Amino acid sequence: MEELLKVLGEIRPDVDFAGETALIDDQILDSFDMIAIVSAFDEHYGVTVKPADLVPENFNSAEAMLAMINRLKK
Template identity: 50%
Template sequence: MEKLMEILEEIRPEADFESCKTLIDDGVLDSFDVMSIISELGDEFDIEIKPADVVPANFNSAEAMWEMVKRLQNK
């Protein structure tokens, strides 16, 4: 989770990833941010995030992203 937080803070330093649960819904992250996150997570955690995984529920919070990473690592 620590590495995920580093990646997120690098991409959008002003966002509150600790407590925000509506990163997509409230427009904190835009589509470019999400694409950057997908690329970074793929490289860092050696996972493939497929189009079916690119839904707001997986990117609305740091916790949701971390759950997705763990799920994809176990495939």
């Protein structure tokens, strides 16, 4: 989780990724952030997030993102 928080923090240093649980629903992240995050996941974790995966359930919190990364790694 710490590594993930570091990756996310590089993209949006002004967001508390450890505490937020409605990153998409509360419009804290915009579509530009999403592209940067997906690209970072590609580079750091070697997972390919598809457009169909870009749903709030997968991106509302760092925890949800980690669960998605682990799912995609399998």
